[in-house]
Amino acid sequence: MEQFMSSRVARRTGVFALAVVLLVNAYLFSQRWPIHLRSTNSSVSSPGDSTSTTALAPTHPISGNVGSATAVPEVLSPVLPSLAKQQSTYLRSLFERLDSVKPDCSGPRLRKDAGGTGYEPVEPRPRPDYISNADDLREPLTKSHEDFVAGIKEISDLPYHSGTRGIVSSAGGDYMPTFISSLRMIRRTGCTLPVEVFLIDWDEYEPYICDVVLPTLNAKCIVLQEMLEDAHILKDEDSVKIEGYQIKPFAMILSSFDTFIWMDSDCIPLYDPEVLLDAEPFTSTGLVTWPDFWQNSASSLYFNISGQPEPSMLERASTESGIVLMSKQKHAQTLALCVYYNYWGPDYYWTLLGQGAYGSGGDKETFVQAASALGADFYAVSEPIADAKYLSSTGDYMFGAMVQADPREDYKLTRQGIWRVLDRGLAKAPSVFFVHASNPKFNAGSDILDLLQFADGEWGRVWAGPDHVTSRFGYDIEKPYWEELMNVTCSLEHAFIAWQHKRGLCESVQKYWNSTIINPDTPLPPFVNETVVHNITSPVASAGKEASSPTPIPPVR
Numbered sequence: 001m002e003q004f005m006s007s008r009v010a011r012r013t014g015v016f017a018l019a020v021v022l023l024v025n026a027y028l029f030s031q032r033w034p035i036h037l038r039s040t041n042s043s044v045s046s047p048g049d050s051t052s053t054t055a056l057a058p059t060h061p062i063s064g065n066v067g068s069a070t071a072v073p074e075v076l077s078p079v080l081p082s083l084a085k086q087q088s089t090y091l092r093s094l095f096e097r098l099d100s101v102k103p104d105c106s107g108p109r110l111r112k113d114a115g116g117t118g119y120e121p122v123e124p125r126p127r128p129d130y131i132s133n134a135d136d137l138r139e140p141l142t143k144s145h146e147d148f149v150a151g152i153k154e155i156s157d158l159p160y161h162s163g164t165r166g167i168v169s170s171a172g173g174d175y176m177p178t179f180i181s182s183l184r185m186i187r188r189t190g191c192t193l194p195v196e197v198f199l200i201d202w203d204e205y206e207p208y209i210c211d212v213v214l215p216t217l218n219a220k221c222i223v224l225q226e227m228l229e230d231a232h233i234l235k236d237e238d239s240v241k242i243e244g245y246q247i248k249p250f251a252m253i254l255s256s257f258d259t260f261i262w263m264d265s266d267c268i269p270l271y272d273p274e275v276l277l278d279a280e281p282f283t284s285t286g287l288v289t290w291p292d293f294w295q296n297s298a299s300s301l302y303f304n305i306s307g308q309p310e311p312s313m314l315e316r317a318s319t320e321s322g323i324v325l326m327s328k329q330k331h332a333q334t335l336a337l338c339v340y341y342n343y344w345g346p347d348y349y350w351t352l353l354g355q356g357a358y359g360s361g362g363d364k365e366t367f368v369q370a371a372s373a374l375g376a377d378f379y380a381v382s383e384p385i386a387d388a389k390y391l392s393s394t395g396d397y398m399f400g401a402m403v404q405a406d407p408r409e410d411y412k413l414t415r416q417g418i419w420r421v422l423d424r425g426l427a428k429a430p431s432v433f434f435v436h437a438s439n440p441k442f443n444a445g446s447d448i449l450d451l452l453q454f455a456d457g458e459w460g461r462v463w464a465g466p467d468h469v470t471s472r473f474g475y476d477i478e479k480p481y482w483e484e485l486m487n488v489t490c491s492l493e494h495a496f497i498a499w500q501h502k503r504g505l506c507e508s509v510q511k512y513w514n515s516t517i518i519n520p521d522t523p524l525p526p527f528v529n530e531t532v533v534h535n536i537t538s539p540v541a542s543a544g545k546e547a548s549s550p551t552p553i554p555p556v557r
């Protein structure tokens, strides 16, 4: 709380000081060049920002005839409301609709949880059906869903800077150190896209990280709570709170980009991800998602109330939403419906869409289902998710990370009718494009080094196998990630709020690096291509600099 107050006060004080400086400058400026200023002042309509408009207007040193029409340029561009104002308008309009369609019933109750049934598209299975009060919910939920969809066009236009691209993420508290290592990995691929990272509220705002560190990486923090307050949405004590997984669709909606790549804070790309935005399947659909391990466990009730025919269980797996590619131009309505599913998610839709299956109870299914309910295009990558594993102290291979395929290669195969999901022997597996390092997290303050330590005190690699997965990496992606983790840990060890009470993190990571990553005696997983490794571990140039000096990274393929 103290942190919250102090960071907030500090920001407000900063804004106030800046305003004073600007006003003083404006005053001095007007004293020195009174004629230039007055020449256009009276005729330019510029709510909120007369200084800059005036300063930009053409001036003539001797045109002192104040208010004369001839001194005014003939064509004035309309003064557009700022993005922030448009976002407030949009939010108010969206929340009004969300609240007006509150389902008039209790939430779904489950007879049992859908659990963790893997996606096996070979044998047909019945759709899990565990909602015990479906008949009581059918009518009120159908009405709520229908009303929202019917009014979706009346929500004011989704605002964004047309033609822009960027990366969006969220990373408060414990996620912030992980996010910065991931961000440095993004930069290391040569990617220069601007990054917007959303925080739930001012408690999560770390002034040093947000104001000093992130700008050098072309990234900035955005506080969701502030945007909701500016739109006067958080006024009501008993209004629905936005928390946990709900931040993702809101961050997507409120990011400034037209086209964006969503990446969870613990996701890294192996190559510059911007190339995916210029290629199929993204260019035609504007929405690309990746699969999870589990079968899709959305309830029959969900398909019924959203007016969709119930798809076969074979059609696609559930979604792993750590990475999502999206075009707002194409999917403004998808995003609005997705927000509806998440706003009414904890009470209704998360259960309807997952029935308590592993990993459900969040935003994951809401992107694909929103698009499909609206009949909008999307591409759900078919190549099954894979997992990279580490060797635990007991000698067992343990889950280490989720591995996702290059959507371009997947698309090429599926367009030819080659479905590796049915038969892995039909074609070579697509390259890996993203790794979602969800457990353990690449964060020196987490338990990562404990998990990787064997009984004899030696450490193992985090993505040590299996061969058929790690060989698809093409190069030793783990090595640069550790390097970035070490950099973040050693340069920011005392900066993160999450690490306040941690000691010796830098030294531990250096020890791991020395003994395991660069030790030539350590057995290496089969992904190592020495040629590439040699290139990629050359000194990092991109972090903090512009794209002029991209770090060598292996070409795709």
Ligand SMILES: *[C@@H]1O[C@H](CO)[C@@H](O)[C@H](O)[C@H]1NC(C)=O
Pocket (backbone or CB within 6 Å): 303, 304, 305, 306, 307, 308, 309
């Ligand atoms: C939803 O279920 C009801 C009752 O089973 C049925 O009459 C109706 O046709 C279904 N609607 C859709 C869109 O499947």
Ligand SMILES: *[C@@H]1O[C@H](CO)[C@@H](O)[C@H](O)[C@H]1NC(C)=O
Pocket (backbone or CB within 6 Å): 486, 487, 488, 490, 491, 540, 541, 542, 543, 544
């Ligand atoms: C981290 O990397 C930057 C360059 O990106 C470098 O200037 C800095 O010295 C590094 N810090 C540590 C502690 O490795």
Ligand SMILES: *[C@@H]1O[C@H](CO)[C@@H](O)[C@H](O)[C@H]1NC(C)=O
Pocket (backbone or CB within 6 Å): 507, 508, 510, 511, 514
């Ligand atoms: C790691 O190795 C470097 C270079 O040999 C050395 O300077 C450093 O002290 C070592 N750090 C640890 C913690 O072992």
Ligand SMILES: *[C@@H]1O[C@H](CO)[C@@H](O)[C@H](O)[C@H]1NC(C)=O
Pocket (backbone or CB within 6 Å): 529, 530, 531, 532, 554
């Ligand atoms: C390693 O990478 C280089 C450069 O991309 C490539 O020429 C070479 O064939 C690769 N070696 C192996 C064993 O895959």
